[in-house]
Amino acid sequence: MDPADRGQPEGAQPSRRWISLLLGSGVLASIASFLYPAIRYIIPPPLAESSSRSVVAAKVGDLKNNSGVVFKFGSEPGILVRLADGQYRAFTAVCTHLSCTVQYRADLREIWCPCHNGLYDLAGRNVSGPPPRPLQAYEVHIQGEDIVVSRSA
Amino acid sequence: MAELYHRILKWLDERFGAGAVEDFLRHKTVPLHRYTIWYYFGGMTLFLFVIQVLTGILLLLYYRPTANDAFESVQYIVTQVRFGWLIRSVHSWSANLMVFTAFVHMFSVYFLKAYRKPRELTWISGMLLLFIVLGFGFSGYLLPWNTLAFFATKVGTDMAGFVPIVGKWILVFLRGGPEVTGATLTRFFGFHVAVLPGLATLLLAMHLLLVQQLGMSVPPSVERSIAEGRAQPRSMPFFPNFLLRDIIGWYVALGTLGALAAIFPWELGTKADAFAPAPAGIHPEWYFLFMFQTLKYLPAKIGFIDSELLGLMAFGLAGLVWLVVPFLDYKAGFGRVTRFFTGLGVFALGYMVVMSALALR
Known part of the structure; x- marks a missing residue:
């Protein structure tokens, strides 16, 4: 206008x-x-990232052969597995699918996530079910009575 | 007594026109036909919502929303506080019944095409209310801070992380950090008792206003038989006839709630431990089971994409289609029933029922 x-x-x-x-x-x-x-x-x-690169996951003798335990690693759970032959293996316990906490299944000799039935073998590889990636592996050392788990650098 | 009543009514009428309310009540009618029964489910959902508000306020008197105290405070409510077990069980049972009646209401509206013009906005406000109800369920589930709820929340919020671009942001916003911790509990408490009730009240007011404005929808088949002279339009007054029937339904619901709470008190489970493995047989609330079961069936990857993203996108798309169905099925506005949309409804209902049943197996 x-x-x-x-x-x-x-x-x-x-x-x-x-x-x-x-x-x-x-x-x-x-x-x-x-x-x-x-x-x-x-x-x-943001939370202060836990600086510790290693943690005492358990004591020697805590775990029988063919069993596993979930331990606290910084702000996340980890899983320590003692194989049937007595070897130790450690991984993150956070399922790569939807972040549930996994557990060791002595009957299957595999690592199992109960949330959506995901399975990992004892090298942490995702072998069946929905998980898209393997579990990140940690290093295990025995220091005296302690089983020490550390993130690989 | 009658004298006093009329004097009070006259006093109110002179101030805000209370006569209009009386007029409105006198003239509002509910159509009568063979599908009238489905009109009751909206009112039933509203009634259960009121129960939720009242029992929720009572629970607030003792509940403490921190990771250290939450589980113990609920334990205190159900073991020490007189009738605490009843209040808490009624709150849990009523929540579940409310989700159920909301779904029944939604599907009945869908199949009777009540969403068609001019009621598109009523449908959308109702769908948003349903999403809010599911939000109430999801946030409330965590509040007792038990193991089942802890892992259900971990999985549920983890899925939000798959949303492209803003996923990580949403995840941190929901959890109050990268992990499910006490910060998540405090946030969910805030959503459950402040944010969602506020939104729900607003949407509910809109929904009810639209329902009053537009009246009850008459299904196309009934409309047709009236138009063709095969049936007479019949109705009953809302007040008191329909409302009294409503109240009978509510009374039965109250009795059912009391019985369920007394016979099957809601379990509390064990306190959440972030460093314990997820328990076997873990599952979400029944109304999320169909999504949960779908996730179990999906392989790790479909083509190049993480299947979670694909599943999430599929459910998101389905929800969106469902939300805007009045605009897709615009032909229903002319009284034309499209087979496709009825079929879609049957498929959706069938999928949800079958997947939930498989999850419970």
């Missing part, structure tokens, strides 16, 4: 547009300044 039709002096239109723009961007900026801290608040601060 021609500004003259509304009885406004010529040139009023651009300044009106400027005012709308300034007001609009001011309102948007203030909304953004309210939302930003709120969104940052919703995301929790």
Whole structure:
């Protein structure tokens, strides 16, 4: 519409547009300044990553042959398995499917996730069911009476 | 007595027109036909929701939402507090019955095409309410902080991580960190008692307003036989006839709840331990079983993609189609029943029932 039709002096239109723009961007900026801290608040601060690269998972003699135990490794569970021949193996106990905690099945001689029936062999390889990847393996050392599990560097 | 009642009514009428409410109640009717029974399930769901609000408030008097205290506080409620076992069991049972009646309501509306024009928004608000009800179920399940709930929450929130691009963000937002911990419990508590009730109240007001505005939908087949002169349109007054029938239903529901709570008190299980293996036979609440069972059947990878992503996308797409079905099945608005959409409903219901049954086997 021609500004003259509304009885406004010529040139009023651009300044009106400027005012709308300034007001609009001011309102948007203030909304953004309210939302930003709120969104940052919703995301929790990162946890201090556990620095320990190794942990005492169990004592020698705690585990019988052909059995397993879940231990705390930093903020995650790990699983220590004693094979039928007495060897030790350790893996993360977090299933690669949907993060349930796995367990050792003495009857199957495999590592089993009960949540969706996933199976891993004793090398941590996903052999059946939904898990898409093998379990990450840890190193096991015997130091005196302690069975020490450590992340490989 | 009658004198006093009329004086109070007159006083209110002079202030906000209470007569309009009376008028409204007098004129609202409910259509009568062979499918009238299905009209009761919405009101039943609403009644069970009210039970949830009331028992929920009572549980809040003793519940403590931290990883150290939650399990013990629920244990305290069911063993020490007088009638605590009853309140807690009614809350759990009523939650399950509410999910059930909400599903019955949803499927009856679907099969009777009540979502057709002009009730598209009523359907959408109802579907959003159903999602909120499932959110209530999922968040409430964790609150006793027992082993089953701990792992169900781990799996459920882990799935959110598969959403492309924003998945990790959603996962951290839900869990309050990268893992399921006490922070997750505190967050879920907040969702369960503040965020979801607020959203539910808003949507419920919208849903009920739309239902009042538009009246009850008459199924296309009944409409047709009336139009062809094979049947007479019949109805009953909402107040008091329909409401009294509603109340009988609610009374029966209350009795059922009391009986279920007394005969089958809800179990508490064992306290969650983040460093114990997941127990054998672990499963989510029954209304998530069909998704759970589907996940079990999927192989690790389908083609190049993680099958979880594919499963999640399939369920997401199905949910979206279901949400906007009034717009896809727009022909129903002209009274035309499309076989495809009826078939789709039968398939969806069949899939859910069969998969759930397989999971329970």
